[in-house]
Amino acid sequence: MSAPAASRRDRLREMLADLRLPGALEAVDGVLADVDGGAATAGEAIERLLGAQIALRNNRRLETAMRASRLPAVKTLAQFDFAFQPDVKRERIESLHELGFLGRRENVVLLGPPGVGKTHLAISLAIAAAESGRRVYYGTLAGLIESLEHAKAAGQLSRRLRVLTHPALLVVDEIGYLPVSRDGAVLFFQLINARHERASTVLTSNKGFEEWGAVLGDEVMAAALIDRLLHHCHIVNIRGNSYRMKHHQELRRSMQRSEAGDGPGTES
Ligand SMILES: Nc1ncnc2c1ncn2[C@@H]1O[C@H](COP(=O)(O)OP(=O)(O)O)[C@@H](O)[C@H]1O
Ligand SMILES: [Mg+2]
Structure with a gap:
């Protein structure tokens, strides 16, 4: 030089x-x-x-x-294998990751059986939001209710609700796996109510909306909650197979093929 x-x-x-x-x-x-x-x-x-x-x-x-x-893992859109989940439209998921829904304070609900990638996509949306400089927060329904119960016992419920209303994106993961007490359901309702039209919430559930009444132990409250959520909402239904089971299935298929004498076209 x-x-x-x-x-x-x-x-x-x-x-x-x-x-x-x-x-x-x-x-x-x-x-x-x-x-x-x-x-x-x-x-x-x-x-x-x-x-x-x-x-x-x-x-x-x-x-x-x-x-x-408090995101439990790093999961990105790039890691999501759309070929495995043909039900999930790539353009729709990519457009959600452009985050217009956050500015419009809309919600996203990811529905489907275990292992289909609901948590993965909820986290990848949260990461995209964090990358864009937004505040995000993750909790399972059970974890969020527990934190609200603690706050309530300490006389700090409204403060905790304010804190949880602050993030531009809140993930509420795993609605439907664990039963929720009646008091817990009321706290969850208050949380969704507080965020309604103020900030976006991304929720995941293995149960369809018609079963949320049973999950929350109260049909009327579940209906009011769903009404708020769906007011401005993107619903992603994932009907496909469990990604967790993918490797088991591949193993089983290859075993079946070798039993059938390795013939071509035995894929079912
Ligand atoms: N289509 C996919 N492409 C890549 N990884 C996936 C896909 N679907 C699920 N996974 C992975 O499989 C595991 C289970 O997915 P997860 O999102 O936890 O399922 P769910 O929340 O629907 O039960 C995770 O490690 C996730 O990253
Ligand atoms: Mg999950």
């Missing part, structure tokens, strides 16, 4: 440090080397520099949001 180029590089490094742009600072040497070597145009260099800083900022945002959100 010639002397002026080297001093420009040093000046750029100082400027990026001064502006507190560590992502761009880390990328700048490589970008300049590519420009000097003719491998990148000026426009590409600027794009890469800014891109590196934005990527770093987004990662940090995501890390902070992930810590605060």
